[in-house]
Amino acid sequence: MTASSRSDYWLKLGTTPEQLMRSAEGFRTMAYAPYSNFFVGAALLMDDGSIVGGCNVENSSYGVTLCAERIAMANAVSSGKINPLAIAVAGEVSSFCSPCGACRQFLAEFNPDMDVLLMQNGSITSISLRSLLPYPFKLEDI
C-alpha cells in the first residue's frame, strides 16, 4: 500500500487505508442518487483518529446536488473537527472516483496536502490533494 509507506499517521492512529476505504464504501450505501444512480461514499480520517463520512445527495434541481466529499467535510466541521489527514472516495467499482473540482477546492481549505485514496477494481491508489489541485484558491493569499 503506497499510502502506508508515504505517511506514518496510519500506524499512529491505528487504522489503514483499507479500513478507511471500507468506511467510504459503507457511506456509499447511504447515497441518495435517484437521478444519476451514481452512488458515492467518502470517509475522512481526522487527526484525532476519528473517521467522519458522507454520501452524495442529489436533488430534483440538479445544480444543488452535493458530493459525498463535501458532505463528509461538512459533517466533520459540524462535529468540531477541522483537521483531515486523508479522504477515501468510493464510487463505481470499475473506475476511480476522483473528487470534482469543487470538492478539491472545498477540501483544500482544511488540508491542501491530505492524501486522497481512490479505488478501482479493489486496488487502492493514494494521491495527494496538492497534486490534484496544485494552486488552490485561498483568500489570505490575495
Ligand SMILES: [Zn+2]
Ligand atoms: Zn465533488
